[in-house]
Amino acid sequence: MEPRELRRAIEAGRATASELGLRVDDAVVVHNSDRVALRLVPCDVLVRVAPLGHLADSEFEVEVARRLADVDAPVAELDPRVEPRVYVRDAFAVSLWTYYEPVGPEVAPADYADVFLRHHAALRRLELDAPHFTDRVAAALRAVNDREQSPELSDADRELLSGTLDGLSSAISLDAVGEQLLHGEPHPGNLLSTRRGPLFIDLATCCRGPVEFDLAHAPEEVGQHYAGADQGLIHRCRALNWAMFSAWRWRRDDQMPDRGHWRVEGLNQVRAALDRR
Known part of the structure; x- marks a missing residue:
């Protein structure tokens, strides 16, 4: 703000x-x-x-x-x-x-995967009307394709983000074996290390999709500890997540701190994730 x-x-x-x-x-x-x-x-x-x-x-x-x-x-x-x-x-x-007082170091990959498994199991117990992950992708795509919303985005970068969002959203929907309720944005900044153990915060992004969509927000080592995860699907979801992140940063009314840095970093991460695929 x-x-x-x-x-x-x-x-x-x-x-x-x-x-x-x-x-x-x-x-x-x-x-x-x-x-x-x-x-x-x-x-x-x-x-x-x-x-x-x-x-x-x-x-x-x-x-x-x-x-x-x-x-x-x-x-x-x-x-x-x-x-x-x-x-x-x-x-x-x-x-x-x-309020939870932070304790200890960052959550280790194996512990991160364990809290994911427990969180996903709890989410499966809920009957909740939540958007599909593709609804969030569609909102990001609208921001990219609307020059009034993202006036400073170059034509080349607009094409990169538009193609990535559209293409990967469709591909992931076809590749996903099963879907369930997800956290939506469980990156390290949304996982607190507390005296009660690791706890997820920022629950407004809850949506439906494959568990790989959640895993793609975590460090790469975490997915390797999550039983049954499709590693290829995680990589595709990671590229998609970075494309969505970049789309939000290029909105004219975005208020993320240090937005200029994250605009450049987001696009770099999209390219790197696509190269790793």
């Missing part, structure tokens, strides 16, 4: 928690992008604040979290001290989550 909007988002998060009876002396920005994550102290709650245009996504994330907590999935939980729902304040959607 831009500085002015960020200040308003922080105040919305603080005010919401205070009105719910939680003591708030300070707010620390944990992550800032199109929505912001705040650690409020001393109540020690993690607040996620999104523009009201993302209300449906925030409500979906809260519903997914509630349902996964019921089946003991390895995910971050909503704060138990308040009603598990999305609160609206000053044009922002606010949700309150348990």
Whole structure:
């Protein structure tokens, strides 16, 4: 978020928690992008604040979290001290989550694969209306093909991303043996190392597709520890994921920090992933 909007988002998060009876002396920005994550102290709650245009996504994330907590999935939980729902304040959607103090080193590949297996098993127990991964690809493709949404994307790079998104989405749909509910974006930044063990966060991207689509977000070694995974399909999904990531970075209204770097890096990763295929 831009500085002015960020200040308003922080105040919305603080005010919401205070009105719910939680003591708030300070707010620390944990992550800032199109929505912001705040650690409020001393109540020690993690607040996620999104523009009201993302209300449906925030409500979906809260519903997914509630349902996964019921089946003991390895995910971050909503704060138990308040009603598990999305609160609206000053044009922002606010949700309150348990704060987990990070511990230890990064999650090892074998442990990453194990938490994937447990998470996928829990997701299979849910009956949940979620989009298909190809719906997300289609949204990225629209952003690439619409010059008003991505005016700074060169013709050559636009052709690269458009062809990759369209071609790989179709190929993966044909190659996938089975599909199920997925996390959607389980990259290392969305897997916390906590005293409870590894926990997935950022559940708004939950979608349907092959497990390889999830595995492609993790370091390459992780898929080798996941029993039954199609390694070739993982590589195709990895190229597709980088193409989607790049598409979002080239949107005119993208707010990811250091966007200029990630625009270049995203395209480089797409080319590298296609070469490895």
